[in-house]
Amino acid sequence: ILNVEQSPQSLHVQEGDSTNFTCSFPSSNFYALHWYRWETAKSPEALFVMTLNGDEKKKGRISATLNTKEGYSYLYIKGSQPEDSATYLCALGVPSGSARQLTFGSGTQLTVLP
Amino acid sequence: SQTIHQWPATLVQPVGSPLSLECTVEGTSNPNLYWYRQAAGRGLQLLFYSVGIGQISSEVPQNLSASRPQDRQFILSSKKLLLSDSGFYLCASDRGGGYTFGSGTRLTVV
Numbered sequence: 001i002l003n004v005e006q007s008p009q010s011l012h013v014q015e016g017d018s019t020n021f022t023c024s025f026p027s028s029n030f031y032a033l034h035w036y037r038w039e040t041a042k043s044p045e046a047l048f049v050m051t052l053n054g055d056e057k058k059k060g061r062i063s064a065t066l067n068t069k070e071g072y073s074y075l076y077i078k079g080s081q082p083e084d085s086a087t088y089l090c091a092l093g094v095p096s097g098s099a100r101q102l103t104f105g106s107g108t109q110l111t112v113l114p
Numbered sequence: 115s116q117t118i119h120q121w122p123a124t125l126v127q128p129v130g131s132p133l134s135l136e137c138t139v140e141g142t143s144n145p146n147l148y149w150y151r152q153a154a155g156r157g158l159q160l161l162f163y164s165v166g167i168g169q170i171s172s173e174v175p176q177n178l179s180a181s182r183p184q185d186r187q188f189i190l191s192s193k194k195l196l197l198s199d200s201g202f203y204l205c206a207s208d209r210g211g212g213y214t215f216g217s218g219t220r221l222t223v224v
Binding site: 101102103 | 118146148150155156157158159160163165171173204208212213214215216217218
């Protein structure tokens with residue numbers, strides 16, 4: 001059983017602050033690391049899919065880095081806005097034949113205070 | 115782009131009653147389809163996945179079953195619900211790249 005851990009579990013920041021959270025995973029047999037944003041009452045939204053050690057991806061004010069050798073990924077949000085409030089999920093992707101199973105962490109719940 | 119339709123959004127069912135949750139996909143063909151559940155205080159857990167019509171793989175032993183009668187239809191069922199089946203159920207499709215998720219069904223078994 002793969003163990004994907006996210007920290008912190010929850011986080012409150014002021015509007016305008018920058019913040020980051022961590023996703024830890026087993027470093028052996030790495031295939032892919034996914035980040036999702038999940039707002040209440042909506043579908044999880046894909047942010048990034050990362051496959052290579054040293055990968056850095058950016059989408060607006062959100063960016064992510066990946067270290068497959070030590071088994072962690074960081075998600076950064078620059079200048080947090082109230083609309084960034086959501087649960088941020090990371091998931092380890094494992095191929096299973098033609099399917100790709102995702103093992104999710106329990107998420108980091110971000111609240112951005114105006 | 116893909117769109118996942120799930121219904122209902124919320125459901126309250128008594129213990130011992132049957133369950134049928136339906137998921138349909140638009141905008142793609144021959145997708146891999148997945149059912150995930152989030153129990154209270156826990157992360158999303160993969161329940162079933164399907165790579166084609168009639169092909170179902172189960173990840174955890176449980177009180178639920180899944181079927182894929184058509185290419186873009188994935189059904190989650192139970193003959194008799196247990197209290198422990200309560201949770202948030204998400205259907206997802208994978209056609210390269212990241213997953214596309216439905217909006218989920220919150221099931222409360224009482």
